[in-house]
Amino acid sequence: MTEDQKALRRSIPGTSLFDGDLASKGFELNAMCFSFNDEANRKAFLEDEQAYIDKFNLTPEQRKVVADRDVLGMLDAGGNVYYLAKLAGILGLGVQDLGALQTGMSVDEFKAMLLKQADQVKENA
Numbered sequence: 001m002t003e004d005q006k007a008l009r010r011s012i013p014g015t016s017l018f019d020g021d022l023a024s025k026g027f028e029l030n031a032m033c034f035s036f037n038d039e040a041n042r043k044a045f046l047e048d049e050q051a052y053i054d055k056f057n058l059t060p061e062q063r064k065v066v067a068d069r070d071v072l073g074m075l076d077a078g079g080n081v082y083y084l085a086k087l088a089g090i091l092g093l094g095v096q097d098l099g100a101l102q103t104g105m106s107v108d109e110f111k112a113m114l115l116k117q118a119d120q121v122k123e124n125a
Helices: 003-009 020-025 027-035 039-047 049-054 060-067 071-076 081-090 095-103 107-124
Strands: none
Touching: 020 027, 027 060, 027 081, 039 049, 039 081, 049 060, 060 071, 071 081, 071 095, 081 095, 095 107
């Protein structure tokens, strides 16, 4: 990926443009995360993460970002936030944690921003 492509993917801070190329790149990562819909798979991941990951054809980059718990890296590696939410839940992260990571804010800052936006919507209603 060129630097211009990377800049486009990050033109909104913390956001990757999830296009066809990124979807293809992240297919196996997303397939693994989708598998976490099944409780047995979540347990298997927690019991032996490496063995579970080995069932999927993750790239070295994807393996590293999963091991590092690097959610932004997972997005850049083709992860779709909806599928990554399954993995985030296993790791004890909620949706607001993911939003904070994507925006570079603390969780408290992110929650405050959401409340401020909600207040603005109410004022404009």
